[in-house]
Amino acid sequence: MVCSTETAQERIVAVAQRLFAQHGFDGVSINDIAAAAGVSKANVFHHAASKAELYDRVLQEACAVFTEGYERLAALPGDFRQRLVALIEWHARHLREQPQAARLVLRELTAWSEKPVQGPADRCIGANLLRVQRLLEADGIATRPTIDAAFVTRVLLAVSWFRFQTQHLEARVQSRRVRLRDREFAEQLADLLLHGMLRAD
Amino acid sequence: MVCSTETAQERIVAVAQRLFAQHGFDGVSINDIAAAAGVSKANVFHHAASKAELYDRVLQEACAVFTEGYERLAALPGDFRQRLVALIEWHARHLREQPQAARLVLRELTAWSEKPVQGPADRCIGANLLRVQRLLEADGIATRPTIDAAFVTRVLLAVSWFRFQTQHLEARVQSRRVRLRDREFAEQLADLLLHGMLRAD
DNA sequence: ATGCGTACTGACCGATCGGTCAGTGGCTGC
DNA sequence: GCAGCCACTGACCGATCGGTCAGTACGCAT
Numbered sequence: 001m002v003c004s005t006e007t008a009q010e011r012i013v014a015v016a017q018r019l020f021a022q023h024g025f026d027g028v029s030i031n032d033i034a035a036a037a038g039v040s041k042a043n044v045f046h047h048a049a050s051k052a053e054l055y056d057r058v059l060q061e062a063c064a065v066f067t068e069g070y071e072r073l074a075a076l077p078g079d080f081r082q083r084l085v086a087l088i089e090w091h092a093r094h095l096r097e098q099p100q101a102a103r104l105v106l107r108e109l110t111a112w113s114e115k116p117v118q119g120p121a122d123r124c125i126g127a128n129l130l131r132v133q134r135l136l137e138a139d140g141i142a143t144r145p146t147i148d149a150a151f152v153t154r155v156l157l158a159v160s161w162f163r164f165q166t167q168h169l170e171a172r173v174q175s176r177r178v179r180l181r182d183r184e185f186a187e188q189l190a191d192l193l194l195h196g197m198l199r200a201d
Numbered sequence: 202m203v204c205s206t207e208t209a210q211e212r213i214v215a216v217a218q219r220l221f222a223q224h225g226f227d228g229v230s231i232n233d234i235a236a237a238a239g240v241s242k243a244n245v246f247h248h249a250a251s252k253a254e255l256y257d258r259v260l261q262e263a264c265a266v267f268t269e270g271y272e273r274l275a276a277l278p279g280d281f282r283q284r285l286v287a288l289i290e291w292h293a294r295h296l297r298e299q300p301q302a303a304r305l306v307l308r309e310l311t312a313w314s315e316k317p318v319q320g321p322a323d324r325c326i327g328a329n330l331l332r333v334q335r336l337l338e339a340d341g342i343a344t345r346p347t348i349d350a351a352f353v354t355r356v357l358l359a360v361s362w363f364r365f366q367t368q369h370l371e372a373r374v375q376s377r378r379v380r381l382r383d384r385e386f387a388e389q390l391a392d393l394l395l396h397g398m399l400r401a402d
Numbered sequence: 403a404t405g406c407g408t409a410c411t412g413a414c415c416g417a418t419c420g421g422t423c424a425g426t427g428g429c430t431g432c
Numbered sequence: 433g434c435a436g437c438c439a440c441t442g443a444c445c446g447a448t449c450g451g452t453c454a455g456t457a458c459g460c461a462t
Contacts, residue, residue: 042411159360166355169319169327194399196397247438410455412454418450423442427440
């Protein structure tokens with residue numbers, strides 16, 4: 001038995017979360033989880049009805065963790081630019097601090113299978129999109145009439161997410177400026193979103 | 202035997218590409234592929250050394266298809282805005298027309314496993330990033346000094362990719378403006394990237 | 403002491419996994 | 433006619449899959 005202060009159930013769930021996040025549902029066997037948690041395979045089924053139930057529970061938990069952060073995200077101090085930078089930076093840090101939850105949720109997006117049903121991850125992402133969108137809209141800043149807050153929200157989250165998923169590539173990339181810390185990344189993205197690329201004419 | 206004009210080998214590879222793109226390496230068994238291709242399991246191993254070799258071949262092919270499009274992408278007519286719109290629209294269409302190749306490549310991004318090795322998908326994406334970046338840089342347009350072409354490239358591809366991966370969610374989304382056709386999407390993104398959100402002051 | 407619930411295990415189940423192999427039928431060159 | 437190659441198959445392999453079950457050890461209320 002692996003010595004640990006956690007209970008067996010806590011270890012099982014924690015290990016399942018880690019392994020499912022890394023390798024996906026089909027890439028992890030109950031044997032893997034049991035071995036990594038230091039318990040017998042039968043014990044995993046003592047604490048979980050089935051592999052699917054365990055995965056669902058882990059995914060729901062990840063969604064909750066992921067969403068909880070967004071709920072705490074409220075009005076921030078400063079002008080619009082400062083609030084936007086803070087939002088982007090917070091999001092980058094959120095992804096970095098909850099990589100497993102993020103991967104579990106985002107993995108579901110890739111796992112497309114023509115299913116019309118909307119999984120918890122879909123609902124989670126949709127809700128968070130809306131929450132950030134509301135935050136942007138509530139700011140009531142004077143934007144150009146062609147600008148849609150929903151669209152900007154998607155751009156914002158897409159870029160943060162892309163950065164999170166490709167961080168292992170960035171180490172080899174030529175341009176030094178893409179290898180930014182969260183703050184610098186947030187400032188650069190906010191600058192681009194606010195003022196665009198072009199020189200003012 | 203399923204009647205088809207294709208050879209068995211072509212059917213096997215085509216089916217493998219479709220299934221691997223949909224469900225990932227671990228989510229597809231050789232039995233699935235054999236059944237869907239209308240051949241015996243042994244025949245799959247007659248045309249492929251192993252499951253991993255078959256997956257690698259399919260992935261390489263997907264990378265080639267995916268990259269080939271980028272290589273054909275050269276200087277486009279029109280001013281900078283028109284070229285940018287055309288680039289984004291082309292990318293959206295590229296993803297839409299090669300969904301399986303796109304999914305195979307992008308799935309590899311999510312399949313993070315601390316591996317230091319750089320897979321073909323990583324190289325493919327890195328090369329395409331660079332190609333688009335060169336295209337943007339070569340335009341020689343007068344951008345603001347804080348703007349980095351590499352960063353804009355990532356924003357551009359990230360948003361297109363995010364849109365591709367979340368398209369199944371968009372049907373239920375409230376705002377009508379995110380459900381755009383490729384052209385409108387490209388124009389909206391180009392407008393945001395070029396001029397930013399803020400009203401000119 | 404005894405009864406009971408809870409945590410946990412090793413042994414086991416049928417199914418399926420990736421992969422092998424001997425063999426078959428058809429086409430080609432000689 | 434026949435040897436040789438090639439596409440292809442059914443049967444089979446050991447390993448592993450998700451899952452079950454009888455049984456054990458322990459804490460706790462009575």
